[in-house]
Amino acid sequence: MGCIYEGVSAKLAAGKSLNDFVDVTVTNEDGDAATILKGQNYLFEESGTYTITYTVANVEVSEDLIAEHTRKMIVAERPEAEVILDE
Amino acid sequence: MRVSRNKKRSALLMALLLAASIFLSCISGADRVQAAAKGDYYIKINKATNVVTVYKNDGTPYTAFTCSIGHATPLGTFYTPAKYRWWVLDGPCYGQYCTRITGGILFHSVWYYQQTKDSQSYVQYNKLGTTASHGCCRLTVAASKWIYDNCPTGTKVIIFNGTSKDDPLGKPETIKVTGYRGWDPTDPDPENPYKTKSTKPEISVSKKTIAYGSKFGDGNMTCKDSGGFDVTDWVKQEGKVNTKKIGSYPVTYSVIDSFGRTATKKITYKVVDKKPATLTGVKETLSKKCGNTRDMLVGLKAKDAAGKDLTSKIAVYIKTPSSTGYVKCKDRNYTFVESGTYAVKYIVTNPNNGLKTTKKQTIKVINTELPVFTSSDNWKTLKAEAGDEVSWDVFMKEFQRNLQRVRV
Structure with missing residues (x-):
């Protein structure tokens, strides 16, 4: 099963992969959106529910031929580090 | 007495006739x-x-x-x-x-x-x-x-x-x-300069195979008589040749020339298909969408000169936009997976003579479809913790496992 791609993939019906052209947009609960391109990172500073939008265009023909898909992302508070005193 | 007198008259008459006959022979010299x-x-x-x-x-x-x-x-x-x-x-x-x-x-x-x-x-x-x-x-x-x-x-x-x-x-x-x-050209005298002593009429046939659909007879058979004169028009023909139907046709030619000499020639003509097959219905250019499957023989018609259907014998060769040579289609249905220009050759070989007919076609394949997303985790909700810094790669790969690796 290791050869099967795990994760998100984007391709044309004819089979050509468009993965490298996918934009990922992160939108927080306030509606603020940030787009991450390949090679970039996004820092989740706050907890909350985010919307992750994957967008890709048919680069062979037209930038107007766009497909997108969204999914939810829940960012939890990071548990505070437990301080253990060494008595 | 009367009888005797009549006999004398008859004898006299016969003598006169005989003399006249001899005289005529002498003056005629014949x-x-x-x-x-x-x-x-x-x-x-x-x-x-x-x-x-x-x-x-x-x-x-x-x-x-x-x-x-x-x-x-x-x-x-x-x-x-x-x-x-x-x-x-x-x-x-x-x-x-x-x-x-x-x-x-x-x-x-x-x-x-x-x-x-x-x-x-x-x-x-x-x-x-x-x-x-x-x-x-x-x-x-x-x-x-x-x-x-x-x-x-x-x-x-x-x-x-x-x-x-x-x-x-x-x-x-x-x-x-x-x-x-x-000289009378028909005089059989050996001295006749027309040299008819031992000659006979001669019927000649230039070709025994006749092209399907052609006109039969013009100039194909000629005949000269014993004196070497063209008497083609005198020749009688038994048997017909149907140039609209492929097959063998026995024909007998015969002639009697002005010397009374005869000649006969039997020929079996073959009406054959000498032309390449006709191939119709090939449009020079077509447009298709990426992913379309097309019956490559749809609308095409191939037949030999006699009208026999050869459509099933059409071979289709395709050169894709990314390839450098033609490849023969194994199936009459073909799916265009690349965008760009495909070159197509349709070739049909006439089984009657091995002649090939080739028609070319250009098919422009364009991609008009939206890309398709898939997710191996079926778009499950992602989970992270505040402070996680997630890269584009992690969003695209199996998220949770790769996030853990990033944290480590």
Whole structure:
């Protein structure tokens, strides 16, 4: 099963992969959106529910031929580090 | 007494007739053949058509000759009384192979200026088939010799005015000669410069295979008679060739030339398809969408010259936008997976002759479809913790596992 791609993939019906052209947009609960391109990172500073939008265009023909898909992302508070005193 | 006196008169009459006969033979200088039998044939002369037809005694038409008779030729039934190898005719002029019909009416060759074989009047020879004589029945030397040789004195001759329907064997063609005088071209004499001694009519066929749909007959068969004259038009053909149907056709050619010599040639013609198959319905250019599957033979029609359907024998070769050569399609249905220009060749081979027909086509394939997203985790909700910094790669790969790795 290791050869099967795990994760998100984007391709044309004819089979050509468009993965490298996918934009990922992160939108927080306030509606603020940030787009991450390949090679970039996004820092989740706050907890909350985010919307992750994957967008890709048919680069062979037209930038107007766009497909997108969204999914939810829940960012939890990071548990505070437990301080253990060494008595 | 009366009887005795009559006998004396009869004897005197017979003596006079004998003397007259001897006298006529002397002044003619010709071979005179006495009547002996009626022979195996009778002869009819159609005055209106200038045709002599020889019949067997049972009424079967045997052979025919083209002649020249005259307006003075009498109608009636006669029995040939005499023959002459040469005979002095009006003019004076001379005729060969003469057979007297009645009175001064004879069968004879076209006349000669002298009693020499190289002095025949060519002007008169070329009139054979038309009314031209002073009453005799002029013939070629070959024809007059045939009567001379085959019809003994006493042969019945009927002269009548009929139509071409009364000539059961038709009116034989006659060759035309050039010049003023010379040998009768049908004279079988070995000295005849037309060299007819041992020759026969010769039928020649230039080709035995006939292209389907072509016109059959033009120039394919030629015939020369014993004298080397073109008598192609005289040849009779038995059997037909249907050039609209492929197959074998036996044909027999036969000819009787003016020497009475015959030739027969049997040929089996083959009507064959010599052309490449026709291939229709190929559009020069087409547009398709990426991912389309097309029946590559739809709308196409291939057939041979006879109309036999060869559509199933069309081979399709495709060169994709990214390839450098053509590849033969194994299936008539083809899916265009690349955008760009496809080059297509349709080739059909005519099984009748191996000739190929090729038609080319260009198919422009464009991609008009939206990309498709898939997710191996079926778009499950992602989970992270505040402070996680997630890269584009992690969003695209199996999220949770890769996030853990990032944290580590």
